[in-house]
Amino acid sequence: MLTPDEKWFFDHHGFIILHQVVPPDDIQLMIELGNRWHDMTLEELPPPLTSTSRSGASSPTIAHWINHVQYGDAAFQRLVLNPEIMRVIIALTRETPCLVDCALTKNYTTSDDINFHASGQDYGVEKGEPYAGFLNAAISLVDVPPGTGFVCLPGSHKRNFEPPEMLSIYDGTPTVINVAVKAGDCVIFTEALYHGARRWTEAYPRYTVFNRYIANGSHSALPIESHKHLISDEVYELEQPAVRGQRKHVVDRMLKDRATCHE
Amino acid sequence: MTGEEKFIVDLEGYLVIKNVLTPDEVAEMNAIIDNGDMQGPPSLWGEPFKRLIDHPKILPYLIELLGPHVRLDHDYAIFMNGGEGRGGLHGGEDGGRPGGPEGDHWYKYRDGVMRNGLCVMTYNLAAAPEGAGGFACIPGSHKSNFPTHIPSGVRGFERPAHYVVQPPVEAGDVLFFTEAVIHGTMPWRAAHQRRSLLYKYSPGHSAWAGTYYDISKYGELTEQLKRMLLPPSIGRRPRVVDANG
Numbered sequence: 001m002l003t004p005d006e007k008w009f010f011d012h013h014g015f016i017i018l019h020q021v022v023p024p025d026d027i028q029l030m031i032e033l034g035n036r037w038h039d040m041t042l043e044e045l046p047p048p049l050t051s052t053s054r055s056g057a058s059s060p061t062i063a064h065w066i067n068h069v070q071y072g073d074a075a076f077q078r079l080v081l082n083p084e085i086m087r088v089i090i091a092l093t094r095e096t097p098c099l100v101d102c103a104l105t106k107n108y109t110t111s112d113d114i115n116f117h118a119s120g121q122d123y124g125v126e127k128g129e130p131y132a133g134f135l136n137a138a139i140s141l142v143d144v145p146p147g148t149g150f151v152c153l154p155g156s157h158k159r160n161f162e163p164p165e166m167l168s169i170y171d172g173t174p175t176v177i178n179v180a181v182k183a184g185d186c187v188i189f190t191e192a193l194y195h196g197a198r199r200w201t202e203a204y205p206r207y208t209v210f211n212r213y214i215a216n217g218s219h220s221a222l223p224i225e226s227h228k229h230l231i232s233d234e235v236y237e238l239e240q241p242a243v244r245g246q247r248k249h250v251v252d253r254m255l256k257d258r259a260t261c262h263e
Numbered sequence: 264m265t266g267e268e269k270f271i272v273d274l275e276g277y278l279v280i281k282n283v284l285t286p287d288e289v290a291e292m293n294a295i296i297d298n299g300d301m302q303g304p305p306s307l308w309g310e311p312f313k314r315l316i317d318h319p320k321i322l323p324y325l326i327e328l329l330g331p332h333v334r335l336d337h338d339y340a341i342f343m344n345g346g347e348g349r350g351g352l353h354g355g356e357d358g359g360r361p362g363g364p365e366g367d368h369w370y371k372y373r374d375g376v377m378r379n380g381l382c383v384m385t386y387n388l389a390a391a392p393e394g395a396g397g398f399a400c401i402p403g404s405h406k407s408n409f410p411t412h413i414p415s416g417v418r419g420f421e422r423p424a425h426y427v428v429q430p431p432v433e434a435g436d437v438l439f440f441t442e443a444v445i446h447g448t449m450p451w452r453a454a455h456q457r458r459s460l461l462y463k464y465s466p467g468h469s470a471w472a473g474t475y476y477d478i479s480k481y482g483e484l485t486e487q488l489k490r491m492l493l494p495p496s497i498g499r500r501p502r503v504v505d506a507n508g
Contacts, residue, residue: 008412125408155403160372161270
C-alpha cells in the first residue's frame with residue numbers, strides 16, 4: 001500500500017509527507033473547536049477531553065495540547081480514519097494499528113522550543129516492507145513556513161549512536177532538516193526518529209493534531225469506556241489493543257474500500 | 264574520532280575532516296601538478312603525495328572505520344573543468360541492489376564498533392564551495408533498504424532533491440565516505456579546476472582492485488607504509504600501526 005517511492009522515502013528519512021489530505025471544511029471546523037477548547041480551563045473542557053500538559057509537570061510555557069479530541073467532535077474521528085493517512089499507517093504497522101492518542105496542540109510565538117527526542121528504535125524492514133511499531137501522524141491545520149515547526153535528523157531512526165548534546169534544532173542540513181507544510185498536510189513519522197520543533201514565528205497560532213498509533217498492544221489510556229458513546233464503532237475498535245496477525249474489522253473495511261477504488 | 268564524528272559517520276556515511284593539509288602543502292602539490300603531465304596513481308607522483316597514504320591526521324579514522332589491518336586499495340585523481348560531468352549517483356551497499364556486483368561496498372555496526380568495506384579519503388587540492396559540484400551523496404543511504412527505488416531523475420542529477428547533498432569543502436580538507444553510501448559527481452560549475460585525489464582503502468582481507476601495489480616503485484618506504492601497501496590477506500597479517508614502531 002506504499003508506493004516504491006514512498007517506501008524509499010520513509011525508509012531513508014524516517015518520515016513521509018502526505019499533501020493536502022484533509023478537507024478544508026474540516027480544517028476550519030477543527031481550528032474553531034481548538035480556539036474554543038484551548039480557551040477553556042481544565043474543568044470547563046467537555047469530558048473526557050483533558051490536557052495532560054496542564055497537569056503541573058510540564059513547563060508553563062509549553063505548547064499546550066488537548067487530549068482525546070476524537071471524543072469531542074466527529075471531525076477528529078474523520079481525521080483518525082482518514083483514508084490516505086490510514087493507508088500509510090496500516091502499511092507501516094503490518095496491518096495491526098492501535099490508536100493510542102489524539103492530541104490537538106496549539107503553539108504561540110511564546111511557546112517553548114521542543115528539543116530533539118525520540119522514543120525507542122522500533123523500526124525495521126520485513127519481507128521487503130518497512131515496519132514501524134510506534135507512529136505519529138502530525139496533521140497541520142495551518143501553513144507552517146520554512147524556518148519554524150517540525151525538525152528532525154533524517155535517518156536517525158536507524159542510528160547506532162545517540163546524537164551529541166550540542167546538536168541543535170536550529171542547525172542546518174543535511175543533518176538537521178526543517179519540514180515546511182501547508183494546512184491539510186500530514187507528516188507521518190516513526191517515533192524512533194529524532195525530532196523536535198522550532199519556536200513558532202507566525203502571527204497566527206500553529207495548530208497540529210497528533211494522532212499516534214502503535215503496532216502491538218495498547219497504551220491503556222484508550223478507549224475511554226465511560227464515553228464510548230461519543231465515538232463511532234470503528235474508532236472504538238481502532239483504540240482496542242493491536243494483536244499481531246489479527247486484522248481489525250475497520251482495517252478490513254479500509255483495505256476493501258481501497259481495493260474497490262482501484263479496480 | 265570524537266563522539267560527534269562517530270554519530271555523523273554512522274548517520275550519514277561520510278565526514279568532512281577539516282584542514283588536514285596546510286596551505287603550504289596544498290600549494291606544493293598543486294605546483295607539482297601544474298608543472299607536470301601527471302599520469303597514473305597520485306601516490307606515485309612524489310613524496311608529498313606518498314605521504315598522504317598514511318597521513319597522521321587521517322590514519323586514526325581509517326583504523327577506527329576499517330580496522331587495524333586497513334590497506335590502500337587503489338588511488339587516482341579527478342580533475343574537472345567547468346561544465347564537465349562524470350555520470351550519476353552510484354554505489355551503495357553491494358553496489359546499490361541486494362546481491363549486486365560490488366560485494367565490498369558495505370557498512371556495519373556492532374557493539375560500538377563500525378566497520379566498512381571499500382572507503383575513500385578524498386584530498387581536496389581546490390575548494391568546492393556550495394553549488395560548485397563535484398562529490399555529492401545521499402547522506403544516510405549506506406543504510407537504505409530500498410536503493411533501487413531512488414527516482415532515476417534524481418540519480419542522473421536531472422532534478423534536484425533535498426536529500427542529495429554536495430558537501431562544501433575547502434582546499435586542504437579531506438572528505439571521507441564509505442562506498443556503501445550512494446554517491447556521485449555533480450557537474451563542475453566553479454571557475455577554477457576541481458582537483459581531488461581519491462585514496463581508496465579496503466579492510467586488510469579485501470580488495471576491489473584486481474592488481475596490487477608494487478612497492479619497488481615507491482623508493483623509500485616506512486615499515487608502516489609497507490604494511491598499508493600489502494595485498495589482501497588475513498592469517499598473521501600485521502597491524503598497520505605497530506606498537507613497536
